[in-house]
Amino acid sequence: MPELKKYTMQELVQIISQLEKSETQLSEMAKRLKDKVKINQKEVWISGYSNQELYESYVNALEREGIIVRVDHNGDCPLLCDYLQSYFETYKTHQQQNTIVNRDRIVRNHILPKFGNYRLDMISTSMIQTWFNDLAKEYSKETIAKIKNTLSPVFDSAVEDDLIARNPLKSKRIENNGREVEHHKALSHEKIQEIKLALPQFEPKVRYMGGLLCYTGMRYEEVLGARFEDISKDGWLTICRAVVHPKRNMPVLKCTKTQTSDRIIPCPDALKELLSDGPKEGFIMATDKDPSRETPMSYTEARRVFDKFKKAFNITEYSPHDFRDTCATEWRENGVPLDVIARMLGHAKTETTERRYVKYRTEILDNVRNMM
Secondary structure, eight states, rough: OOOOOEEEEEHHHHHHHOOEEEEEEEEEETTEEEEEETTTTTEEEEEEESSHHHHHHHHHHHHHHHHHOOOOOOSSSSSHHHHHHHHHHHTTTEEEEEEHHHHHHHHHIHHHHHHHSGGGGGHHHHHHHHHHHHHOOOOOOOHHHHHHHHHHHHHHHHHHSSOOOOOGGGOOOOOOOOOOOOOOOOOOOHHHHHHHHHHGGGGGHHHHHHHHHHHHHOOOOHHHOOOOOGTTTTTTTOOOOOOEESSSOOOEEOSSSGGGGGGEEEEOOOHEEEETTSSSSSTBBBTTOTTOOOSSSHHHHHHHHHHHHHHHHTTTTTOHHHHHHHHHHHHHHHOOHHHHHHHHHHHHHHHHHHIIIIOHHHHHHHHHHHHH
């Protein structure tokens, strides 16, 4: 009898990934996953109630056919949940607080429930693709891409640490079939003019937020971080801080998104008029709980104001970020050069401004069509 070769778990995963899979079938009666694979030119059925059991069934089939002998490597390869924590604590401590909050939400809601208790060397490309296919039934392409971008660097690190041979997310077979979602849409010229004309009649909080959104192109967190003293007497607005809510409600003051996000932009007379009844100092979007205006709005307060603003103008399908796109589009249509628009939005590159923010509104395209 020939001597059996011993394989590590890492080598075992490579062997399994190279097996020729000819058919996949799901038994509706028992809700059991079943795969038919070829081992030694012989078709063999393997099955399980989960991807973990399916994996073990592969291994058992290989052992029965004398292909491999499993070797206990004393847990040298860690669980994904343990390695994730170590990776983030070691390499990602410099990230912005808001980025960390969003990252941790993805890890907690998607990654750990699926693969947290799997060893790194047990997670294959096919398992990830099956997972992405399930996610695509509920989530957008953008959400799945965020999950992938969060997890892929972790696998890259594991490759460098010699824990796995390759990153399963780097396979060309991986597809993101999530639904397309429209983001970054500009309001029509008529609607934005309607809002600007009507804003003076609203209460201060709605008027302040609406004015900052309609006239400045600021990010929402920058709107919440703006102070009255940021507006100079000669008509300039300094943007140098932002307010985020990493714990969902309590405001946290932070720097702007990037170095280029610190900027000075024109403050139109119409906006100065909307803010004219405010104090000389303090946060423009301050909480009612602090008469000194030295505390920004909580998440709940800010959302309540924006919801009231949306409802008043029947624009419930728009987000605060859409006003940033609207400003960029208005400026472009009024002849402002693209590099100036990029500077006013706080972009380092005009490519970002042109690709994602400046829109070609249907009324403009209609005018072009009528001219042809």
